[in-house]
Amino acid sequence: GAVVSQHPSRVICKSGTSVKIECRSLDFQATTMFWYRQFPKQSLMLMATSNEGSKATYEQGVEKDKFLINHASLTLSTLTVTSAHPEDSSFYICSARGTGLAAPYEQYFGPGTRLTVT
Amino acid sequence: GENVEQHPSTLSVQEGDSAVIKCTYSDSASNYFPWYKQELGKRPQLIIDIRSNVGEKKDQRIAVTLNKTAKHFSLHITETQPEDSAVYFCGTSYGKLTFGQGTILTVHP
Numbered sequence: 215g216a217v218v219s220q221h222p223s224r225v226i227c228k229s230g231t232s233v234k235i236e237c238r239s240l241d242f243q244a245t246t247m248f249w250y251r252q253f254p255k256q257s258l259m260l261m262a263t264s265n266e267g268s269k270a271t272y273e274q275g276v277e278k279d280k281f282l283i284n285h286a287s288l289t290l291s292t293l294t295v296t297s298a299h300p301e302d303s304s305f306y307i308c309s310a311r312g313t314g315l316a317a318p319y320e321q322y323f324g325p326g327t328r329l330t331v332t
Numbered sequence: 333g334e335n336v337e338q339h340p341s342t343l344s345v346q347e348g349d350s351a352v353i354k355c356t357y358s359d360s361a362s363n364y365f366p367w368y369k370q371e372l373g374k375r376p377q378l379i380i381d382i383r384s385n386v387g388e389k390k391d392q393r394i395a396v397t398l399n400k401t402a403k404h405f406s407l408h409i410t411e412t413q414p415e416d417s418a419v420y421f422c423g424t425s426y427g428k429l430t431f432g433q434g435t436i437l438t439v440h441p
Contacts, residue, residue, distance in 0.1 A: 248428065257421060257431045258376065307375060309429075319364050319383075321429055323375040
């Protein structure tokens, strides 16, 4: 149980275009979802926290107009990178926490999306 | 906000030896302390966690100790194996999870 999927696993886009990444909880209701970014050989940095039906809370330094987060249902959150630039190239990972789980405080991670902006 | 410091950044051991990774944190409200193992290009995998009302937890070769007064916790891996080689991250949480900088563990056969 507690499986989180992410799509796509890899995406290459041209500078100036937008990219949408989906994060789904497959077998539980994700009341809270988190989006992280990880640069090579670095730690995971929290970008934003989203609760179902509410606006996302962004971490300091993360541009909310550039990284649009939508958590419209209890099983789906999306991250849209708008007007992507090469410096946005990174590994984006979502995680989810939900109800009905044996460990409700534990976060379950998706497999990540490798974004390359050319 | 929370500040998590993790040491060492790299750790090299011989197969069969023990490995210890330490983390300190700043926010006394943190009450959940997970440890993750991440292989290259993959998602972090939870290997063990501890809550603030417990001082020690063990799962086979892996153990975690927590000192809430001193705000530090440690991961102990005994009888290391080459497949333990990976990057390990500590985390602290009070609502949202903050990661340490990571430790690259290499276990030499």
